[in-house]
Amino acid sequence: MCALTKRTTIYLDPAMHRALQHKALETSRSVSDLVNDAVRNTLAEDAEDLAAFEERVNEPLLTYESVLKQLKNDGRL
Incomplete structure (x- = not known):
């Protein structure tokens, strides 16, 4: 065992x-x-995950309702 390890329970x-x-x-x-x-x-x-969030920080926020509306408008729902 390496001398730099820390014991825990x-x-x-x-x-x-x-x-x-x-x-x-x-x-x-x-x-x-x-x-x-x-x-x-x-x-x-x-x-x-944190890096991915940071990369996408300037993307517009979408609400659940707006996504549903877009899916309905596109005929996918």
């Missing part, structure tokens, strides 16, 4: 913990590695 559903243990055994990785990868991937997805 998390509480998992027993079935999820069992599944993680099995996956760790099958992949020759630790449960910590699997959890770290999952958290890293989730945070990366959040960063991508």
Whole structure:
């Protein structure tokens, strides 16, 4: 384990913990590695979402009602 890691306690559903243990055994990785990868991937997805929001900040806002109206006008609804 790297000296730069931080120890923490998390509480998992027993079935999820069992599944993680099995996956760790099958992949020759630790449960910590699997959890770290999952958290890293989730945070990366959040960063991508925030970047996409930032790129679209100047786009006009559309209301649900206006989208429905446009769909009706186009004959798609």
